[in-house]
Amino acid sequence: MSAGSTAVRNTRQRSAVSALLAEMEGFHSAQDLHAMLRERGERVGLTTVYRTLQGLADAGEIDVMRPPGGEHLYRRCSEGHHHHLVCRACGRTVEVAGPTVESWADRVAAQHGFTDVSHTLEIFGTCPDCRPH
Amino acid sequence: MSAGSTAVRNTRQRSAVSALLAEMEGFHSAQDLHAMLRERGERVGLTTVYRTLQGLADAGEIDVMRPPGGEHLYRRCSEGHHHHLVCRACGRTVEVAGPTVESWADRVAAQHGFTDVSHTLEIFGTCPDCRPH
DNA sequence: GCGTTTTTGACAATCATTGTCGTTGTCGCG
């Protein structure tokens, strides 16, 4: 046994995933990102993509959304914490900020003695374009 | 062809699932519920449990929660809409009401022209009992 | 009661995600 230092190593693959996420705008599934990396000529295994994304998510560097569809979607974490308004039909996503919600969640959690609080909030609806008029 | 009336039929299995949910308190997975039904002597197929739960969820009669674990959890829908504060360690769940959040979500969605709005909100944290003091 | 239509349910299929484990690349230290 040694000093249990969580040594995270800097590898080409990790950089590639980070770089890709850095220039991506919307949400993408792990498999999506993997396909894009291959197109770019980066040789990265699917397993590694999953693991890297998990690591980044753990580190709080990216957002994870779990839509009803079943696929996890990842996205580079934007500065301010925000939530998403997703169209059920076309998948269009609008970012919305909710300072009120943030503080409310924290307050409620604190009232019950909970610490290390995080939350997930997604709003689903039908956008104007997809609405049968 | 006939008049396309969505006739929902009243079957023993559907009643069994509803009844079970009616006396259950917490969240349970479909497989959980299926196992409980078998213990009771009710003969219901797993496929049917899934379908029934989906139907109930569609009808808004039960809540669905999708924890990071991956398994969908179902629960009889309580009167008022509310959300959940879940302990990461022990899974303890506290119900919390958030009228402010409700109206905020609706308002935000409306601002973007979205209709037929629903939302999911889960708060995760570490409860006092599980917190290493 | 009878026919029609939904529902059921055993089983197979799907498919994202995770585990495995030998190999490879990194990094710290001498």
Add this chain to the structure above:
DNA sequence: CGCGACAACGACAATGATTGTCAAAAACGC
């Protein structure tokens, strides 16, 4: 600078929840 330890990689198999399939059974209207 070179070596050794050890994390990371990655191809593949495994997992496991959910969904599709379709013939047989049940429920409802008349």
